[in-house]
Amino acid sequence: MANKKMYALGSNRSVIRDLFDYGQEQAKIVGRDHVFDFSIGNPTVPAPDCVPECVIDMEKTKSSLEINGYTAAAGDPSVRAGLADFMNKTYGAGVKGSDFYMTCGASASLAITLHALIEEEGEEIIINAPFFPEYTVFISNAGGKEVIIPADTEHFQLNLSALEEAISPKTRAVLINSPNNPSGAVYSPETIEALGKLLAKKSAELGHTIYLISDEPYREIIYDGLPIVYVPKYYKNTVICYSYSKSLSLPGNRIGYILVPEECDQHDELYAAVCGAGRALGYVCAPNLFQKVVLACLGKTSDVSIYDVNRKLIYNGLKELGYECVYPEGAFYLFVKAPDGNSIDFMNRAKKLNILIVATDTFGCPGYVRVSYCVDPEMIKRSLPYFKKLMESYK
Numbered sequence: 001m002a003n004k005k006m007y008a009l010g011s012n013r014s015v016i017r018d019l020f021d022y023g024q025e026q027a028k029i030v031g032r033d034h035v036f037d038f039s040i041g042n043p044t045v046p047a048p049d050c051v052p053e054c055v056i057d058m059e060k061t062k063s064s065l066e067i068n069g070y071t072a073a074a075g076d077p078s079v080r081a082g083l084a085d086f087m088n089k090t091y092g093a094g095v096k097g098s099d100f101y102m103t104c105g106a107s108a109s110l111a112i113t114l115h116a117l118i119e120e121e122g123e124e125i126i127i128n129a130p131f132f133p134e135y136t137v138f139i140s141n142a143g144g145k146e147v148i149i150p151a152d153t154e155h156f157q158l159n160l161s162a163l164e165e166a167i168s169p170k171t172r173a174v175l176i177n178s179p180n181n182p183s184g185a186v187y188s189p190e191t192i193e194a195l196g197k198l199l200a201k202k203s204a205e206l207g208h209t210i211y212l213i214s215d216e217p218y219r220e221i222i223y224d225g226l227p228i229v230y231v232p233k234y235y236k237n238t239v240i241c242y243s244y245s246k247s248l249s250l251p252g253n254r255i256g257y258i259l260v261p262e263e264c265d266q267h268d269e270l271y272a273a274v275c276g277a278g279r280a281l282g283y284v285c286a287p288n289l290f291q292k293v294v295l296a297c298l299g300k301t302s303d304v305s306i307y308d309v310n311r312k313l314i315y316n317g318l319k320e321l322g323y324e325c326v327y328p329e330g331a332f333y334l335f336v337k338a339p340d341g342n343s344i345d346f347m348n349r350a351k352k353l354n355i356l357i358v359a360t361d362t363f364g365c366p367g368y369v370r371v372s373y374c375v376d377p378e379m380i381k382r383s384l385p386y387f388k389k390l391m392e393s394y395k
């Protein structure tokens, strides 16, 4: 028999992937234009020009070994030095190339970081609802136990008083994600500052460092001129888990990094543990070509203004139809309240109209659906009459 834990993970598929696959099949039957697939966060805005330019240039001018060979386990030193330079110029980060570990996207960054931090079975990682459902998989696989802070459904900011109460002698780290998947909320500098103060106070009380893991795949996808917060500025014991999946529209090419800033407590041990966890999990040497792409594209992103157009289309469209929606400040998700509070039924009713939206029960916040709007704006426009029918089904 196969490993039971892994069997359970492999056979209980994620709701998001199930809906996405259903949409692909349904498109063959009713036609692609009649399926409104808002299920998955797969960016439709093309990667910026620096991506194909770098790939073509590399293929033309470099040897196969330089493009396809192994890099150092932690990533190409020139790429990591370039990243450090960029972070120092942009955020005054004061980091070195040797503080970065290149990974296959945010999933790998999180899995590695959790393995590097959790020392003993059952140590606690605090996560804040609503959260990316895979967190629970990564935490449990690293031997940790998740402690869930219920969502603040009024503001969708961090619930700091609940978080303070949840901190125990077993707390190893707090995991945050802003801009947030699935709520679209962006934590303000004031919120992050207050969190930093709380974690410093509780670490001193407990006599051990509580680390902050900042999961930032949507860092640059932020609207209305809101500031991008460099989290370690407010709490020195922060490990950043970054990915280019969304900012450069490269989810299938699996590239991101872990940054363990210089000022972190036990920096050298923690960075070495990150290298060890990368090795143990088989995540050494992130894709070579895409490490070079990242270096060529420092400071560039896909055209975020297209997501802003979509955001207004879907938010205003659904509000006009009577849906209650959380105003999205970042990422590309709209959080919509189920008209009668039953999210699973809402998802299933929508599915009958070929609208694919995800019930948020597995995001730790039932009663809502997530509408992923990194899609063709024409699809949003075409979907609105069907969202109208969906609302009418409640009357």
Ligand code: PLP
Pocket: 041, 104, 105, 106, 107, 108, 132, 177, 181, 215, 217, 243, 244, 245, 251, 256
């Ligand atoms: N964290 C969050 C909040 C996400 O939304 C995602 C992907 O959607 C990930 C991590 C995983 O990102 P990646 O595709 O880079 O592994």
